[in-house]
Amino acid sequence: MSTIVVLGSGIMATALATPLHDNGHQVRLVGTHLDREIIDSIKSTGVHPNLKLQVPEGTEAYQLEEAQEAFEGAEYVMSGVNSFGVDWAGQQLATLLKPGMHVIALAKGMQADDEGNFTILPHALAAQVPEDVRSQVTWSAIAGPSIAGEVAVHRHTSVVFTNPDIAIAEMWKKMFETDFYHVWTSTDFVGVEVCACTKNCYALGAGFMQGLLDAMGEEAGDLYVNYNYGAALFGQASIEMQQFVSYFGGDPRTVMGLPGIGDCFVTSMGGRNVRVGRLVGSGLTFSEAKAKMPGVTLEGAAAIVVMGKAVERLTERGVIPPEQFPLLRHLYEVVGLDQKVDMPWKKFFGTNGSGVN
Structure with missing residues (x-):
């Protein structure tokens, strides 16, 4: 013992x-x-x-x-x-x-x-x-x-x-x-830890899926929801998580297992990050949504601000190309800069939908 x-x-x-x-x-x-x-x-x-x-x-x-x-x-x-x-x-x-x-x-x-x-x-x-x-x-x-x-x-x-x-x-x-x-x-110590951080960022975005449906009200009906939207974000998240792990010198294959996609899945199913994302997706700014959740710790939002600011600075320094991480950049606009959700779909998935150009 x-x-x-x-x-x-x-x-x-x-x-x-x-x-x-x-x-x-x-x-x-x-x-x-x-x-x-x-x-x-x-x-x-x-x-x-x-x-x-x-x-x-x-x-x-x-x-x-x-x-x-x-x-x-x-x-x-x-x-x-x-x-x-x-x-x-x-x-x-x-x-x-x-x-x-x-x-x-x-x-x-x-x-x-x-x-x-x-x-x-x-x-x-x-x-x-x-x-x-x-x-x-x-x-x-x-x-x-x-x-x-x-x-x-x-x-x-x-x-x-x-x-x-x-x-x-x-x-x-x-x-x-x-x-x-x-x-x-x-x-893969670094790769696992990068997954543990970035999955929280992308899980907050998963809340947008239901929030947009909430904003539609009764006209949305019960038959069709918004899974197509959520699946696309999940796909782009998997690409960006691999890019982040590669940037840090980790093994991008780590993303495809438990630390990456597995953890991103369970975090996207609910919890505080998803709840605030749902409020934002319904039309609130992040500051308005956060005000509706007083006293709640939002690690995903904090990670978005850290990662988003750093990516902007690394782009200015020429370390990271501006076309990389479009979803994370938009999450930073929403959470860090209090902008409304306006998903940059055409910047996702490379030129052929696979994430590889």
Whole structure:
């Protein structure tokens, strides 16, 4: 049995206690400064208030001030914060990690500087840790189509664990994999992480499909919906995700599996990104739609702004040709510049509809 400390008690971080518990491991959940009510609830009732489920028996909950106690004797760490908390999490880990520990991260997103230079989130997380410790800790990540509640109630889920060293990825796989939580491993660390970010961008656009139908009202009827529209966006998204992975030096084939198309599919089926996209598709600007969802974290929108700004800057620098990424560029116009949806169909799919000219 191993002890895994989880920094962050969000729904996915907590849901992953289920396969770990099933494999006989001890899980210690450490809440962030925003998780106090969650940790209090788990301590007093054993129920995660957002998952609305009992956490696995034996799972221990700690407030942030108790993190040193939680990390005592642990060798394995999962960073369970979202993309907005990665730098903060790295700062916490800087005081908690010791040489020889293994870290695996859940956050999906990207950072970029003013010149358009990108940083994948596991690298951003590690960058906050002093080099003498950072170089003696392994850094891995989890990606793929995984809805937290389904994991927590033992629904079949297939994911990818990634690390440049396949032996480290396989080590994590052995800890997590069960008869319902199916794990594949990949050394395409950058490619998997680029998929994890970009799929959130394109899933927000999937909401436009239903939003446009909403705007039609009764005249749309119930017989014909808007699947043609959504399928075209999904097709263009798959092309652009491959282009992004290639730009970063990853393997474009990664897009065609769980981290890319698989995760883009499940994210496009619903959730916060799709809900805000639906409102935008119905005719609202992004700022108007966001105002209707107060307090909701929109990682897809944040990723669109990061990626869109960086692509514009890289185009200005002559690094990326202006004809690449037309869907991502329009998503940035909609989300980052508050423009209305006006899909640039003729810029999609190359000259023959295949995405290859």
